[in-house]
Amino acid sequence: MSAAGEHIVSPKLYVLIWIILLCFTGLTTAAAFGDFGIFNPIIALAIAFTKAILVVLFFMHVKYSPRMTALVIGCGLFFLSILMVLTTADYISRGWMF
Amino acid sequence: MDSHAATVEAGLHHRDPELHNQFDTLEQQKDTAHLGMWVFLITEIMFFGGLFGAYLVYRNLYYPAFVAGSNSISIFWGTLNTAVLICSSLTMAMAVHSAAIGARKLLVGFLSLTLLLGLIFLAVKGKEYYDKWTEHHVPGANFHFDDPERPGEAPVPADVASQTSIYFSLYFAMTGMHALHMIIGVGILLALIWKASRGSFPPHHYTMVENFGLYWHFVDIIWIFLFPLLYLISRTPAMH
Numbered sequence: 314m315s316a317a318g319e320h321i322v323s324p325k326l327y328v329l330i331w332i333i334l335l336c337f338t339g340l341t342t343a344a345a346f347g348d349f350g351i352f353n354p355i356i357a358l359a360i361a362f363t364k365a366i367l368v369v370l371f372f373m374h375v376k377y378s379p380r381m382t383a384l385v386i387g388c389g390l391f392f393l394s395i396l397m398v399l400t401t402a403d404y405i406s407r408g409w410m411f
Numbered sequence: 412m413d414s415h416a417a418t419v420e421a422g423l424h425h426r427d428p429e430l431h432n433q434f435d436t437l438e439q440q441k442d443t444a445h446l447g448m449w450v451f452l453i454t455e456i457m458f459f460g461g462l463f464g465a466y467l468v469y470r471n472l473y474y475p476a477f478v479a480g481s482n483s484i485s486i487f488w489g490t491l492n493t494a495v496l497i498c499s500s501l502t503m504a505m506a507v508h509s510a511a512i513g514a515r516k517l518l519v520g521f522l523s524l525t526l527l528l529g530l531i532f533l534a535v536k537g538k539e540y541y542d543k544w545t546e547h548h549v550p551g552a553n554f555h556f557d558d559p560e561r562p563g564e565a566p567v568p569a570d571v572a573s574q575t576s577i578y579f580s581l582y583f584a585m586t587g588m589h590a591l592h593m594i595i596g597v598g599i600l601l602a603l604i605w606k607a608s609r610g611s612f613p614p615h616h617y618t619m620v621e622n623f624g625l626y627w628h629f630v631d632i633i634w635i636f637l638f639p640l641l642y643l644i645s646r647t648p649a650m651h
Contacts, residue, residue: 321511322504326416331501335494338638342490345643353647358641365632372504372628374621379442382449389453398466404471 320377328372337364429616439620448622452629459633462585469581473574479556479567480578481644483548485539489642492535494633499528500631505557507624510607510617517605518607518620526600529593536590540583549583550576561584582641590636599623 322406349356370376375383427437434440470477506521547555556572567575603623606612612620 324505324507324508325502327504327508331497334497334500338490338493340496341639341643342486345639345646346487348647353645354639357643361636364635368500368628368632368635372500373625378445381442384447385446385453389456392453393456394491396457396460396464397467398563400468404468 320374322371322374322377326371330367334364334367437615441621444618444622445625447502453626455629459585459588462581462588463636463640466581466585469577470644473571473577475567475571476525476574477578478547479571479644480575480582480645481599481642483556483575484642485499485542486540486642486646488535492532493527493638495532495535496631496634499525499532500628502528503624503627507617510620511614512613515607515610515612518612519604522600522604522607522620526597526604529597529600531647532592533590533597536586536593543583545577548575548579550580554579577582585637585641589630589633591631596623596627596630599626 337360340355344356344360345352345353369386375386430437430440434443448491502521502524506518506525509515509517509521543549546557547553554576556567556575603620607620
């Protein structure tokens, strides 16, 4: 019965993703107590992005959605990166502010 | 002519009453609804992006104040709330799954669990806000930052202590905006549970449940970023 052509993800996969997400949450909290110098925020953000990608792909079904959906999300992230990169470039190139 | 009439008749009979005229198939209709929801979520990403952009700038300008502010909030409640939201994402995904296989009782059950977890999140957030209020960490006339007692550490200088109000302004703006999204989500969940219990979401006609799921997971993702950025800035004494 797939008249609407939907992809039904198995609950087992959802539970697996859930366990991975909880492990990453523990990991990011534990990593915050370690001293990795400049890599502390990089590790924290890398874990956050990994968790976000897992949620988007599996819980939000983007892995099973038309490519159009992924394209729209990609465009959104591109505009977000313009916001972040150009703002940062503006501030770090003004030495008198730091 | 008879056969033509029969074909039209057959076509009308096969056309699903849920299928709107501008779509050829239910699948196309569904994909379009999802795409529309994603476009809305993109505007939400840009909206929160402004807050994250402000955070990025001020964190670089007042890093010691951000470290001091971040160390004053409870990592225990933050981690717990992250886990609560991740669990609610699982129950939401399971609710969509239940709708897809046409299990009405399971759908109502999982939506109710999602509601419960959302309320637990908000209760913990309220407890955290209350603590900040009693500590005078809410920016405003009564703002006062005392360095939390941490053995073996020099007290925070007065200028850094006053700059922590910038961190707390962003903390309340970002978590408050996130909590507002949670409150809206809780309201929609109540309506969905009511509709689901009346059997309004048969298999293949549960787009509203799916799109709400997208919203709920999106709010979860915002928290996945807020948690490390606000709670976990340098917890190691050696770094500052």
